[in-house]
Amino acid sequence: MIKVVRAIERLPKRERQQQLARLIEDNPFMTDRELNRRLKVSIQTIRLDRLELGIPELRERIKLMAERSYDPVRSLPMHEIIGDIIDLQLDKSGISIFEIREEHVFSRTGIARGHHIFAQANSLAVAVIDDEIALTASADLRFIRSIKLHEKCIAKAYVRSGPGEGSKAKVEVITYVGEEMVFQGHFVVFRSKGE
Amino acid sequence: MIKVVRAIERLPKRERQQQLARLIEDNPFMTDRELNRRLKVSIQTIRLDRLELGIPELRERIKLMAERSYDPVRSLPMHEIIGDIIDLQLDKSGISIFEIREEHVFSRTGIARGHHIFAQANSLAVAVIDDEIALTASADLRFIRSIKLHEKCIAKAYVRSGPGEGSKAKVEVITYVGEEMVFQGHFVVFRSKGE
DNA sequence: GATCATATTATCACCAGGTACTAATCCAGT
DNA sequence: ACTGGATTAGTACCTGGTGATAATATGATC
Incomplete structure (x- = not known):
């Protein structure tokens, strides 16, 4: 007292x-x-x-x-999927949310490191593919504007080619902060059907 | 003797x-x-x-x-760089090593998740730029073959445009496992000159 | 002014994890 | 038997603290 x-x-x-x-x-x-x-x-x-x-x-x-x-584990918390997937229609589309925290930014500028933005998009692109194994084959990225501490990134993924079209799928991911488009990525994802 | x-x-x-x-x-x-x-x-x-x-x-x-x-002073905040940078010639080239561990792979397949490979390359591409602030603007990636648990990825970055060429630098990163090329990325990095 | 509480400063003993230096001991080879 | 590197031992000292105890300063309150 x-x-x-x-x-x-x-x-x-x-x-x-x-x-x-x-x-x-x-x-x-x-x-x-x-x-x-x-x-x-x-x-x-x-x-x-x-x-x-x-x-x-x-x-x-x-x-x-x-x-x-x-700490070898914390070095990048990328074990699993980055961001919370809040909607997923396999082979069609998906949405995930990821909030930028201290550990994702350059400490001097408060701007998010590119690989975290990529990680969210990549995780989603892989998750949206309905297959045993899905691997990123190639990607084409545009970081449209810098993303800052505490901003909530909403990534939306659209599968551009169906499951019937062989071993590759095209996925487009667009990430928004609010209404604003901040990132765009075109992914080509390998899929290995069943066995 | x-x-x-x-x-x-x-x-x-x-x-x-x-x-x-x-x-x-x-x-x-x-x-x-x-x-x-x-x-x-x-x-x-x-x-x-x-x-x-x-x-x-x-x-x-x-x-x-x-x-x-x-380290608050240096232009490259090392604390979340993915991979160990073992050579760095600013505005010219750089080399980093990154070993794939359990936490980097899909547990079912033992294949590295793409975003870790990207993270190494992206970190290196940003680090090699000799500037106050360097941010990834866009990237074009090719995952040439899948990378597996315990493989050592050696990423080599080459700056393709000098510091005199405005606010963008082009950096090419090629990642090898042994002699084999496993990943290639073309990065465009924004730079904001100190003064 | 005297008293009480709190804040600040001063000492002293002690600790981990060392450095730096000196000296003793072991042990093998010629 | 002697030599020299490797190993071990012992001492003094260092930094950057902890913990306990006591002395002093500064007010506020009676």
């Missing part, structure tokens, strides 16, 4: 802790010593602040980063 | 150092303590070995990983 006295004009502690959090946020490699010089408080105060804010020490921070970037 | 005798019980130095390097390679988070127990030599020997092999201490290794995944 810690009560904060509100009569004070400047709340050095709160404010300082915010600054501290921000400093560490955008340079996680700062030692407490650097932070204490930066914020003009003793190193002990820095440590108390970290404790209160639940910010681990330098080495732990670094280790966490390293582990995240190392 | 010195004759090579191979009647020794313990592993020769050379071999142990290879093992050491391999152990650290595939688990960089190992302390010297763990390594000495693993290799059955004293911790001092481990340290001498690391010294000779030029392998930094645990904390340095971790820090390097974190920095690589963080």
Whole structure:
């Protein structure tokens, strides 16, 4: 039950802790010593602040980063289909939704990396083919405009050639953000019927 | 001169150092303590070995990983590049290696999903462009043959148009498994010149 | 002004995971 | 028997902390 006295004009502690959090946020490699010089408080105060804010020490921070970037599974969450398929009419059409999150963008610009957009479209193009095995044979892509953090990509796939037409299917995928077309891809997908 | 005798019980130095390097390679988070127990030599020997092999201490290794995944300065944010870039001549060419693992294949067939192959090529195509921001504008892909579990994909990128030619660069990426060409992509990459 | 709570600073002991250096020991080959 | 590389041992020291305890500062409240 810690009560904060509100009569004070400047709340050095709160404010300082915010600054501290921000400093560490955008340079996680700062030692407490650097932070204490930066914020003009003793190193002990820095440590108390970290404790209160639940910010681990330098080495732990670094280790966490390293582990995240190392993690062989997380490196691209592409095990399965990228995006949530919300409609699928085999050999006809399909729709999937994929929201751009932090891990999909260039951190400096907030623009989605092309391969995630491709991955959604490719996953859908393969999924829409009603066959035992479906593999992308070739593709022709146009990234119409850059896609940014938190945008929801809606990919629509249309099969342009039926199942009777041999071992190849043509699938067109168009990805929208809202009304806007942001990506277009023409896929040729190999299919190997039954056995 | 010195004759090579191979009647020794313990592993020769050379071999142990290879093992050491391999152990650290595939688990960089190992302390010297763990390594000495693993290799059955004293911790001092481990340290001498690391010294000779030029392998930094645990904390340095971790820090390097974190920095690589963080790096706010460089024009290529490596932290989600697919494949290991082993050679890079900006605006000219680049080579990356990517090994197909369990998580990259269709589990039923052991064949790599197309978007991983694309991701490697796309990452390389973007990385090879020496610019503040580089984004894929369009691409034309051919998946020449299916790529299977554990195959090592070597992608080679060649920039086909120089930096003086406006805001678009053409990059050709060819991916090989051994001598065999397995994928080819023509990328058009937008570049937004720094200044 | 005296008192109380909170905030801040100061010390001290300790820890992991090392480096750097010196010295001892093993072990084989000539 | 002596030599030299490889190995092991031991010590001092380093960074960047944790954890506990105590002293001091700064107000707010009675």
